[in-house]
Amino acid sequence: MAHSTTDNDRGLKSYLTGFALALILTAIPFALVAVNPLPKLPTLIVIGVAAVIQVLVHLRYFLHLDLTSTPRENLLAIVFTAILIFLMVGGSFWIMLDLNHRMSM
Amino acid sequence: MTADAFVAAGGPNADEPAMPDVYAQRAFGFWLYLMSDAIIFSLLFATYAVMARNNAGGPTGHTLFSLPNAFGETLLLLLSSITFGFATLAMKSGERARMLSWLLVTFVLGLAFVGLEIREFHGLVQAGAGPDRSGFLSAFFTLVGTHGLHVSFGLIWILIMASQVMVKGLTAPVTSRCLRLGLFWHFLDIVWVGIFSVVYLPGIL
Numbered sequence: 001m002a003h004s005t006t007d008n009d010r011g012l013k014s015y016l017t018g019f020a021l022a023l024i025l026t027a028i029p030f031a032l033v034a035v036n037p038l039p040k041l042p043t044l045i046v047i048g049v050a051a052v053i054q055v056l057v058h059l060r061y062f063l064h065l066d067l068t069s070t071p072r073e074n075l076l077a078i079v080f081t082a083i084l085i086f087l088m089v090g091g092s093f094w095i096m097l098d099l100n101h102r103m104s105m
Numbered sequence: 106m107t108a109d110a111f112v113a114a115g116g117p118n119a120d121e122p123a124m125p126d127v128y129a130q131r132a133f134g135f136w137l138y139l140m141s142d143a144i145i146f147s148l149l150f151a152t153y154a155v156m157a158r159n160n161a162g163g164p165t166g167h168t169l170f171s172l173p174n175a176f177g178e179t180l181l182l183l184l185s186s187i188t189f190g191f192a193t194l195a196m197k198s199g200e201r202a203r204m205l206s207w208l209l210v211t212f213v214l215g216l217a218f219v220g221l222e223i224r225e226f227h228g229l230v231q232a233g234a235g236p237d238r239s240g241f242l243s244a245f246f247t248l249v250g251t252h253g254l255h256v257s258f259g260l261i262w263i264l265i266m267a268s269q270v271m272v273k274g275l276t277a278p279v280t281s282r283c284l285r286l287g288l289f290w291h292f293l294d295i296v297w298v299g300i301f302s303v304v305y306l307p308g309i310l
Contacts, residue, residue: 008197029306062291089148
């Protein structure tokens with residue numbers, strides 16, 4: 001069972017790496033909001049960037065997505081979903097911000 | 106992987122299809138469900154972002170949200186994600202008792218998360234900041250409540266899978282169901298990353 005042992009070791013390493021990265025990427029934005037050393041806009045940008053990286057960390061180390069071993073259909077589905085989300089969320093913001101602008105809000 | 110190709114792969118024994126293929130198809134079907142769930146959450150996020158400043162003269166996130174509470178919920182969910190990972194590893198190496206104990210740890214962490222969230226919602230409603238107070242609070246309760254409901258269903262699913270592992274053992278169908286539960290559980294942690302980054306941190310700031 002040497003094969004499955006090394007597989008398991010690799011799996012354990014993947015979860016622990018993901019956990020450590022996720023912990024760091026959670027601590028940074030929470031610490032920034034708690035201590036508040038930066039102006040508002042840079043803080044929001046750091047929160048956003050840390051969130052995007054953390055989502056990628058979760059996909060890579062917890063859901064084990066990667067470009068070689070994950071079935072092609074699954075990757076196509078996630079790309080299609082990303083396009084739908086971009087259209088629907090982006091479209092909503094476009095319409096609502098434009099509406100606010102025209103209503104002088 | 107069309108239905109035709111699938112039947113063709115089964116050949117003369119099409120009514121007894123090759124099992125790994127069935128599980129791969131089920132994993133893909135569940136993946137499609139998760140993608141549609143991701144779209145639901147994205148639109149709830151968009152609704153919240155549009156409504157976030159419409160507090161109708163009522164309380165804002167700055168006074169309502171608690172940073173320690175949000176941090177505690179985040180840690181509980183992140184810990185439960187990795188303990189579920191440990192359960193998956195134990196399952197893959199066929200260690201049933203170890204898998205069941207990690208599932209139990211995951212369940213307790215998830216239950217603590219739901220407990221914190223119910224306490225938070227209860228406090229908000231008591232303080233007159235229920236979902237009927239303003240557009241901001243309606244969107245907040247809808248987004249965070251939908252996530253909490255998903256976690257609660259995940260908890261029920263964990264109990265069901267734990268009992269299946271106890272009764273049936275680590276058979277192929279049980280293992281494949283546990284893998285799909287893992288996808289669901291890790292997915293909910295990803296949604297939570299969005300919630301604390303879009304709702305709590307900017308709200309408290």
